[in-house]
Amino acid sequence: MKLAAVTDEISIDPHAAVYIGVKQFGIRHYELRMMPDGRVPDISEQTVDRLVGLKEKYGISYSAISAGLFKCEPIAEKMEHELRVRLEACIALAKRLDVSLITGFALIDHHRHRPAELFERAVPYFQQACERLAEVQMTFAVETEFMSGCETAAEARRMIERTGPRLKVNWDPANAWIAGELPLEGYVHVCGHLANVHVKDADTRDWRSRNPFVPLGDGKVPWQPVLDVLTRDRTAPMLTVETHVEPLIPNTEKGVSVLRKMLQNAEAGRDLSC
Template sequence: MPPFRLGVITDEISQDVGDAIRIAKQYGLQGLELRSVDGKQLHRISERRLEEIAAMIHDAGLSICALSTPVFKSHLKNIEEVAAHHRMLRKYAELARRLDARLLRGFSFWADGDFGAVFPAIAEELRQAASVMEEYDLVFALEPDPSVFATNGAKVGALVRAVGSPRVQALYDPGNHLWDPDGELPFPDGYEALRGHICHIHLKDAVREHDRTEAVAIGTGEVGYEQLLARLIADGYDGWLVVETHYRLQSTLSEEQLKRPAGYDFSAGGEAATKECLESFLHLLKQLEQKSL
């Protein structure tokens, strides 16, 4: 069996954590990543409800592998907005401690200028985040995203190295690279740019057609998961692989939903699409295991 652990982001299935638990158990997953529940982002949910959610997950024998936060999806030049996100980061750190999670996913500020010009300022904000992570014994997983400054592996890798702290590492999301305005290849280019700094991996897939990218089931798009999974096994990656579907069977998520995924509208139709992604992905894993025999 591959050494990594498998999970899914709960609101890609439903806003009801019970539904996500059911699917995780059905497909033999080990963990859940939380982003929005009951129609709300985690930092807007009552402490009592969060305790109930944590108890449900742990009673099912599952781990909470990470919290998918919106931290630093904000405007870098807006001082008040950045300060609010630093307060949000501390709030999520407190939630992670209560929920027994070790990773917080975050970003590198809305892209509204030249990356090179703002690189030092972003690195400084991330150094401040690293101090909070040190205080709470957590890791900040910096994700490439087409809507923020660090859109790909090369840019995220440069920031992680500039921060120079084990508390700020890279989240590798090869599917996101298919939306990268710079056109970085998910694999091997995106992977090589982050190799040695990857603490967490999200799984999604897509196809690029001219100037448009469309999400598809994992393994049916352009990421090249067969080669990627073989490489992860060869390199000894033993962290989490977490399905982040971003794909629906009967509808298409809007650009705004992709930028700010949360809530009931976002989750609508997610269960069927996530099942398809899980079945496709687990089939890929089974094929790899058979080839290794």
């Protein structure tokens, strides 16, 4: 499995993020999300040129366009904009940067919990997005996110069954844990459909009262057993550190270190079981 980091979980400045990530953390793969002038793909041509230059200067790759595609309320005009405008912008950016994965969400409502409704509204749009991306040899992956139509891995698997096998999963066990799903129970639903795994930790499911996320290793998400099965099965092409805790640089550095240690433990356990 390859290790990646979300650029703005190190710095909003992509050059600073990549420099620190390569020199200090030893990370060679980066998921693109927030830039100084907006969220990808809604960025300037100057920023795109900077991203191209960073690839050449540091010998890195970009693992995903984290556009937050369909992370909107189920309003027809907004969903059509995501499908007809932002998806095409994602494709154009992905071609420039040699990226094959675009991630998104099964709609969102931060005020009213209605996952079943959001799920149903997302299905036809996901079908069209997957068909369009297949035309350009790219993949769409839905992220597990509380207050969306795919809060858990079980719901993501059901979305695949409705949408088709072209849809993949950007599995975030911490998000699904906040939504009430135990990671190992969720894994069985998505183990053959993973495009990426977001790695972060949480210590509470009470996400409305405060930030539930904590530095990796300080929370309650059972990451070691998750990494044990991922190492055993080799089902996750990428593990992406998504810190979500200030201050970003030291907490991302800690997250990368803890993740590498847990992966070493997983490999050692795998060797002993052979």
